[in-house]
Amino acid sequence: MLFFVLAFFTACGRDRAEKGEETQTTGATASWVPPDGKYERVQINGITVPMVQVMEKGTVVLVDTDGVKPRTWEEEFKRKGNIAPGTFDLHKTNTNKNDTFSDDEVDRQGLWVIDSKGNITQK
Numbered sequence: 440m441l442f443f444v445l446a447f448f449t450a451c452g453r454d455r456a457e458k459g460e461e462t463q464t465t466g467a468t469a470s471w472v473p474p475d476g477k478y479e480r481v482q483i484n485g486i487t488v489p490m491v492q493v494m495e496k497g498t499v500v501l502v503d504t505d506g507v508k509p510r511t512w513e514e515e516f517k518r519k520g521n522i523a524p525g526t527f528d529l530h531k532t533n534t535n536k537n538d539t540f541s542d543d544e545v546d547r548q549g550l551w552v553i554d555s556k557g558n559i560t561q562k
Contacts, residue, residue: 472497472525478557483514491557497525500553515540516551516559526562527551 477492489506493499501512516527517540530547531540550562 473553473555473557481557481559483559484561491559493553493557497553500527500557500559511538512540515543516553522550525553527553527559 473493475493475496477490479490480487481491482488483491483502488502488504490503490510492501492503492512494501498518500516502514502516503510504513505511511533513533515531515533517529517531518524518527520528522528528548528550529545530549530551531543532546533540534543534546551559552562553559
């Protein structure tokens with residue numbers, strides 16, 4: 440019986456991998472990494488922000504905190520270390536307001552997790 444249960448879960452995981460779906464494991468539960476795209480009115484550590492943009496298969500999330508259009512991205516969460524998909528360990532703030540994060544310093548390190556709706560919480 441155990442063999443059949445293990446075979447079923449292995450086949451399900453293989454099907455998800457073939458479809459390009461990524462999972463992250465948090466303890467005993469798994470959650471889906473949201474597809475790349477823009478998500479409106481999501482929460483970051485309990486605070487609602489106007490929009491986030493998930494990019495690069497969930498390794499980067501840009502955050503619009505002011506809601507002004509055209510969109511500007513004031514914060515960035517990034518997965519840099521060897522951590523699970525859907526988790527981030529670096530945070531940057533666009534302090535020089537030049538619409539790029541490559542020249543901004545990392546201002547926080549930690550571990551954040553994104554859920555399937557685009558909400559980000561600190562772990």
